[in-house]
Amino acid sequence: MAKLKITIVQSHIYWDSPVKNISQFEAKLSDAHPTDLIILPELFNTAFSVTNEGESMSGETIQWMLSLAAKNKAVILGSLIIKENGKKYNRLICMNPDGSHQHYDKRHLFDLMNESSYFTPGKNRLIINIKGWKICPLICYDLRFPVFSRNNEDYDILVYVANWPASRIDHWDKLLVARAIENQCFVAAVNRVGCDINGVEFSGHSSLIDYNGNIIFKGDDSEHLKTFTINKVELESSRLKFPFLKDVDSFAIN
Template structure:
């Protein structure tokens, strides 16, 4: 499939209230009227960016996973976003890639946000995730990972689209708005980045600024400040043309990180 249709939800999140978030998200998603291939929610969409995993973490058969399957099945598409998971006595900021049939894959956030003490409450992942959707190779990442280009390197065209889900505060929005186009250009890939909006439980404001950037740095979608449910398409021909016109990736260094 040359075209991939993506629905992003730049959502307001209710602080540490799983039930209310799932209810609100489900209500808002119900307004989707056109067929979509992928629905993207923010980081920790069921709780907000909380450092209280002891009270909020769910198992992999918990209510949020069941809700994700219901929504993916309802819209006959993949649904993704990150949630707080407890596994083997560890707490993880885990992105779930949920398919309509209930099968899923996941990515555990590699770079934990030390400034917010995420590293004191959660365990980091050590493995990237590459998924395929209608002929598109996609690499999902979480928020702070955006700052680490070596981890996000597109070696040997590993991916066509880099996906970032986030709770990125407005006070550092300039960094967000700068790094996303940089990741698109240097990796010759589409970047879809979905943030939240509004104040969290620590009175930190999030301005959203969710966006889609093409491999040449062109803005396909951008939305600041307001809650926004939006569907757009990206085209494989644009990706192929960009890579053939400027074949930078073949000249890139081939090293990979040795993660222990």
């Protein structure tokens, strides 16, 4: 398929309240337009409560994502705390409408919020395929590390889910554009809004950016749900006219 519909869900997140958060996202998505991909923020069911015990891969939030994907006939992306084999992960789930799923564990843990004291880092990127579009989903702090997100001509869209604070939102805005340009890809990024129990403010700025760094959409600091259609023919045409990805440096990441 040449076109892909992407739905960005920018929302406040209630602290340590999975049931309340699931309920609010259910309500927000009840009036969503038909779409192929729904993107929720980082830790959408608990906010940045790193001490939360997490859920298993058969837990309530995973079951809700399964139901939501089937109901909307769309892929659902969002991260939550997963406990597995005695370890906790900030895990991004890619839930497909048929109930199958893949996941990516956040590699770059944010120690200003003590993530590495509670979570185990991931090691490998994930590339998923939706209607012929190859998508690389990453989480928040990963945005600051361009080597890890380097496009080796293996994806068309970078997706970031985040709890990125208002105090550094200018970095978010600029780095998203940089990732789009340097990887010659679309970037779809979803951040939360509101204020958490620690007084940290989040100003949203969820964004959709094209392969030339043009901002298709940048949200403000309010809650919203937006659906956009992007065209793969335009992306491929741009890459043919300026095929610089073939010249990128290769890196080995330990």
